[in-house]
Amino acid sequence: MSEIKTDKLTGTSTAGSILVTGEGNSTTTNLQQGLAKQWSYVNDTGTSAIIDSFNTTSWTDNGTGNGTVNIASNMGNVTYNISVSTNADNDGRNRTCGVFTGTNGTTSTAGLYRISRWIITANSLEDGYFYSNTLGDLA
Amino acid sequence: MSTLKADTIQSTAGGAATLTKQSAAKVWLNYKQQTPAVRDSFNVSGVTDTATGKYAPAYTNNMNNALYSATCNSIGYHNHIENASGASSEASMTSGDCDIQGNDSGNTTADSALTCFVAHGDLA
Numbered sequence: 226m227s228e229i230k231t232d233k234l235t236g237t238s239t240a241g242s243i244l245v246t247g248e249g250n251s252t253t254t255n256l257q258q259g260l261a262k263q264w265s266y267v268n269d270t271g272t273s274a275i276i277d278s279f280n281t282t283s284w285t286d287n288g289t290g291n292g293t294v295n296i297a298s299n300m301g302n303v304t305y306n307i308s309v310s311t312n313a314d315n316d317g318r319n320r321t322c323g324v325f326t327g328t329n330g331t332t333s334t335a336g337l338y339r340i341s342r343w344i345i346t347a348n349s350l351e352d353g354y355f356y357s358n359t360l361g362d363l364a
Numbered sequence: 365m366s367t368l369k370a371d372t373i374q375s376t377a378g379g380a381a382t383l384t385k386q387s388a389a390k391v392w393l394n395y396k397q398q399t400p401a402v403r404d405s406f407n408v409s410g411v412t413d414t415a416t417g418k419y420a421p422a423y424t425n426n427m428n429n430a431l432y433s434a435t436c437n438s439i440g441y442h443n444h445i446e447n448a449s450g451a452s453s454e455a456s457m458t459s460g461d462c463d464i465q466g467n468d469s470g471n472t473t474a475d476s477a478l479t480c481f482v483a484h485g486d487l488a
Contacts (some may be wrong), residue, residue, distance in 0.1 A: 259388025
């Protein structure tokens with residue numbers, strides 16, 4: 226197996242666009258479009274804090290069950306993809322999470338997105354852990 | 365720092381090159397379900413609005429099989445891979461598309477203002 230060692234990959238035609246051959250050897254996929262541009266693991270219980278992250282400046286605790294992820298190097302627009310998941314508790318109640326646009330919330334911008342966690346059956350916000358990432362164009 | 369410039373990267377055999385300990389997403393979608401309208405996407409040929417609360421993104425380049433990982437979420441609602449009526453929910457995922465369903469707090473299917481979908485796995 227041959228191996229190339231380098232610190233940086235750049236497209237020759239377009240600097241930010243490199244194709245890689247897919248696993249089935251018949252199609253190609255864009256490398257940059259498939260890479261997560263930001264990810265974070267946040268403990269939003271008690272004194273909330275980022276446990277680990279990439280391309281993330283900070284976490285803002287906006288109140289019970291919701292907060293803002295602040296991105297270090299901004300996305301190129303507001304139409305990027307946000308994935309978020311949360312932890313479960315063994316008290317018989319189901320939890321879920323999502324991108325938050327509540328009454329005291331704001332829509333996502335290129336530099337931040339707000340996420341929330343709530344108890345489905347009670348329809349009430351609750352603190353917990355957040356695991357999130359973004360895909361899309363960097364600025 | 366060295367820089368390698370290339371437009372396409374393959375293995376020496378012409379197949380997929382190994383990206384050490386990295387996995388790139390093969391599909392992603394940002395979708396306004398209530399409109400409905402695709403805001404932005406990657407490797408998505410189209411989205412079918414199958415019913416209230418339900419949609420199905422189709423892939424431009426298919427996955428290699430139906431064994432890939434798919435995640436979805438939305439504003440305000442609980443989004444999940446659709447549980448096909450009475451049958452195995454695995455039927456909701458194929459190599460070419462995935463059926464998604466959103467439920468509100470009353471467990472009723474409902475369209476969300478914004479949903480996101482991601483797929484990881486092997487391309488065909």
